[in-house]
Every structure is written in structure tokens, then in C-alpha cells.
Amino acid sequence: MSLIERYLTAEVGRLMTMIVGFLVFLFACYSSQRYLTEAANGTLALSVVLDVVFYKVIIALEMLLPIGLYVSIAVALGQLYNDSEITALLAAGASPVKIYKAILVLAIPLGIAVTLLSLYGRPWAYAKIYQLEQQSQSSLDVSHFQAGKFNTSDDGRMVLASRIDKSESHLYDSLIYTRSDDHTNVYRAQSVDVVNAAPTSPSVLLRTGTTYTLDRTGSDDQMQRFQNLHIDLKPLVQTVTFRRKAASVVQLSHSSDSADKAELQWRQSRGVTAILMALLAVFLSKVKPRQGRFAPLLPLTLMFTLIYYGGNLGRTLVANGSLPTIPGLWLVPAIMLLGVMLFVARAHAWLKRKL
Incomplete structure (x- = not known):
């Protein structure tokens, strides 16, 4: 040179x-x-x-x-x-x-x-x-949850708790909001135990509260009181854009x-x-x-x-x-x-x- x-x-x-x-x-x-x-x-x-x-x-x-x-x-x-x-x-x-x-x-x-x-x-x-x-965002790892605030995820789920015991994954005076294509579900419970925090199959156990199911396509709204209620929450699904940007060269070349x-x-x-x-x-x-x-x-x-x-x-x-x-x-x-x-x-x- x-x-x-x-x-x-x-x-x-x-x-x-x-x-x-x-x-x-x-x-x-x-x-x-x-x-x-x-x-x-x-x-x-x-x-x-x-x-x-x-x-x-x-x-x-x-x-x-x-x-x-x-x-x-x-x-x-x-x-x-x-x-x-x-x-x-x-x-x-x-x-x-x-x-x-x-x-x-x-x-x-x-x-x-x-x-x-x-x-x-x-x-x-x-x-x-x-x-x-x-x-x-999809898991129920409450270590990053904040008391008194709506903790949201990409799938539209929101969790609100007045007090959080992060060591025991326990929520007090809680409200959980979820939605599907046809219904909106609101759960109000005195306490919530996180049964499974995995992103693929999150689930919780609610104690002493009320559940509201709102029909978004009609008027079939329902309310139910409960003492113990186990619910499986919707996992976060990977979008098409997700898979494409993270896909390997080999995967893209064979598509x-x-x-x-x-x-x-x-x-x-x-x-x-x-x-x-x-x-x-x-x-x-x-x-x-x-x-x-x-x-x-x-x-x-x-x-x-x-x-x-x-x-x-x-x-x-x-x-x-x-x-x-x-x-x-x-x-x-x-x-x-x-x-x-x-x-x-x-x-x-x-x-x-x-x-």
C-alpha cells in the first residue's frame, strides 16, 4: 500500500x-x-x-x-x-x-x-x-411486577395487585384481565397463587373472588362468585414476523x-x-x-x-x-x-x- x-x-x-x-x-x-x-x-x-x-x-x-x-x-x-x-x-x-x-x-x-x-x-x-x-412478558414471573400498577403483556393480559409477595409468587387483592376473540374475562380475587409461571402454559389459582365474563358479540354477560378457581391463561404466541426475523439462513432458503x-x-x-x-x-x-x-x-x-x-x-x-x-x-x-x-x-x- x-x-x-x-x-x-x-x-x-x-x-x-x-x-x-x-x-x-x-x-x-x-x-x-x-x-x-x-x-x-x-x-x-x-x-x-x-x-x-x-x-x-x-x-x-x-x-x-x-x-x-x-x-x-x-x-x-x-x-x-x-x-x-x-x-x-x-x-x-x-x-x-x-x-x-x-x-x-x-x-x-x-x-x-x-x-x-x-x-x-x-x-x-x-x-x-x-x-x-x-x-x-408472557410468563407469570412476578419478580418484575409492580404493586398498584397494571402489569401488561403482549397478548393483552393485565394483572393488578395491591401487594405482591415476590418470594412466594403470591398476589393480594388482585385483578386479572384477559381477552379472547369473543369474550373479555375479568377476575377479582382476594389472593392469587401462581401455579405455573412458564410462558407456554401460565396458570394461577384464585381464592375468594368474582369472575366476570363479557360477551363482546352479544349480551350473554355472566358473573360468578368462587372460593377457589384454577385458570389457565393464554400463552404468548410467536408472530410470523417473529419467526421470520429470527429464522436461520437455512430455514429461509428452504422456504x-x-x-x-x-x-x-x-x-x-x-x-x-x-x-x-x-x-x-x-x-x-x-x-x-x-x-x-x-x-x-x-x-x-x-x-x-x-x-x-x-x-x-x-x-x-x-x-x-x-x-x-x-x-x-x-x-x-x-x-x-x-x-x-x-x-x-x-x-x-x-x-x-x-x-
Whole structure:
């Protein structure tokens, strides 16, 4: 690697480290605030918040790493153009190819890392998050319940207790709200014993109270008093989105569902898209002397917006069958590659006229 390539790689790499670190910090703070709020509301155990935030950061790296490199190239090269350093290098006989090589030294390893994250890290992290959330939200583990507040779960169940004995999994002066397609059930009991806290088969024993069954399709409402009542609560069922995001590459590749194919193509194309984004940033970061290093940020922002929403739109179209799987989501990287080739051809045509 030549001195010029090492210099450019160091400039972009240093800035990328700072930007990615800052973005990870902001994302972790945002996620922490969100899940701490859920923990405060009793919908998530406080002990799993840090774990969930960690897995969320792993998922976000798939997007944060390419963004960090993309912005770093724009700012670093924009500064070099603004200071006429790139002009001086080209005037001294340096080839524009050295700039491309320097960027590719960073972009190719990053693209490989993003591909691995997308194919394996992202589904693994999603599976861990869903497992933690299901155990915390669907189970009757009262360790994260709060007295005097409605403790809710994703299936619509709410539990309210005036006092909680967490060591014995015992609730006092409790109200339990559940719902099904046709009925709403409200249980009021002086005390509740958690018989089974497992997410797959939660059940409780209610002592001395009243149950209300409300018919949501008619007027067949019922009230019943009881001394001891054992009820099995509805477990939290994994959604289709749950299974797809946490599914392995092998599972998606053997699926005939168009949404699964869209998810697989999304994962496979992330690394290639990151590399092409970096090359596009090289061409879009060019500014005239004294124009300002932040001048290319507007076209770069517009380009990133088109790439991001183009990818999401392509995934939606493939998922609902409006766009065939060939080319599918690879249509966006193909257009990006065409743009890179046009920029390269234009740059070399300009260089030949200068020579």
C-alpha cells in the first residue's frame, strides 16, 4: 500500500471509528430509555434490559457500520477536496485509482462483516430478544411486577395487585384481565397463587373472588362468585414476523414463502450494498476548493435516502409478490453498480481531457 493510500485510509478510518462509536452510543441510549420505560411499567423485567439493549445494538450494527463509513468518506474526502489536497495529489501524478483502492481497503472488510452480521448475527440477536421478551412478558414471573400498577403483556393480559409477595409468587387483592376473540374475562380475587409461571402454559389459582365474563358479540354477560378457581391463561404466541426475523439462513432458503425469500435477499445484499455505498460516496464527496467540506452532504443524504427506501420498498414488493424474486432486492444493488460504473467512466473521461 502506497503512502497516499495509507494516508487516505487512516483519515477515513479514524473518522469512521468516531462516527460509528457515537451512533452506537446514541442508539444504545435510545434503546435503554425505551426498555427502561417498559420495565418501569411492569411489562419487562429490569434484569433483562441490558441484555436486550446489547442484542439491539448488534442488530443495528448492520445499518450503523455502512452509515458510518458512508458519512466518513463524504466528510474526509470533502475536507481534502476543500483544502485542495486531492487536486495536488492528482497534479503530482497520483492516479484516482489510489483513492478507490484506499476506500476499498476499508469497504471490503466492512462489507464482509456486515454480511456476516446480517446472515448470522442479526437472526441470532432477534431470537435472543424474542426469547427474553417472551419469558418476561408472557410468563407469570412476578419478580418484575409492580404493586398498584397494571402489569401488561403482549397478548393483552393485565394483572393488578395491591401487594405482591415476590418470594412466594403470591398476589393480594388482585385483578386479572384477559381477552379472547369473543369474550373479555375479568377476575377479582382476594389472593392469587401462581401455579405455573412458564410462558407456554401460565396458570394461577384464585381464592375468594368474582369472575366476570363479557360477551363482546352479544349480551350473554355472566358473573360468578368462587372460593377457589384454577385458570389457565393464554400463552404468548410467536408472530410470523417473529419467526421470520429470527429464522436461520437455512430455514429461509428452504422456504417457498415470498416474504421469507425477501428476508433472505435482504440479508444477502447488505454487504454488497455497503461497499457500493462507499464507492458512491467517493464520487459524491467531490467539492470545489473553498466550497466547504459539508457541501456534498445534501446529495449524499438524498442518495442514502433513495438507497434505504428503495431497499425497503423492494423487500415489500418481493414479500407481497409484486416484484419477482429475480432480480428481487438485487435490483437496488444493480442500479447502484450501474451508477458507480457511470461515475468511473465520467471521472476517467475528465482525467483524459486534462491530460
